[in-house]
Amino acid sequence: MTETKLTQEAGNGPAPQPLKSYYERHVFFCLNERKEGEACCARYQAQQAFDYCKTQVKAAGLAGPGQVRVNKAGCMDRCAAGPVLVVYPEAVWYTYLDTADIDEIVDSHLKKGQVVERLLVPPTLGR
Numbered sequence: 001m002t003e004t005k006l007t008q009e010a011g012n013g014p015a016p017q018p019l020k021s022y023y024e025r026h027v028f029f030c031l032n033e034r035k036e037g038e039a040c041c042a043r044y045q046a047q048q049a050f051d052y053c054k055t056q057v058k059a060a061g062l063a064g065p066g067q068v069r070v071n072k073a074g075c076m077d078r079c080a081a082g083p084v085l086v087v088y089p090e091a092v093w094y095t096y097l098d099t100a101d102i103d104e105i106v107d108s109h110l111k112k113g114q115v116v117e118r119l120l121v122p123p124t125l126g127r
């Protein structure tokens, strides 16, 4: 098995190029469900929001390599802000209430790279 180089070697050749990400943007939805009444994203229809987001991303022609991938995630330890999703590579954390919020994240951030300020999770809000 050969090793995969993570960066190009420095030398007298051309400047190293950053590795291109397989997806331009990667979205993770917390779908974690807790018993016993503890706060969790599943309680706020996270599964339905995830399904809706995947459908909208695909319908917009944004899904696939070099574009956008929407994935399930477990608890990301930001439950107090739930339901949450995070968009990489920008590491922008959002909360949402309904499909209109998901539409805005898709149309603004995933299509145009513009952060939806009104849906941002406060930076220090954790579990």
Ligand code: FES
Binding pocket: 030, 031, 032, 033, 039, 040, 041, 042, 074, 075, 076, 077, 078, 079, 082, 083, 084
């Ligand atoms: S349950 Fe969703 S971030 Fe913890």
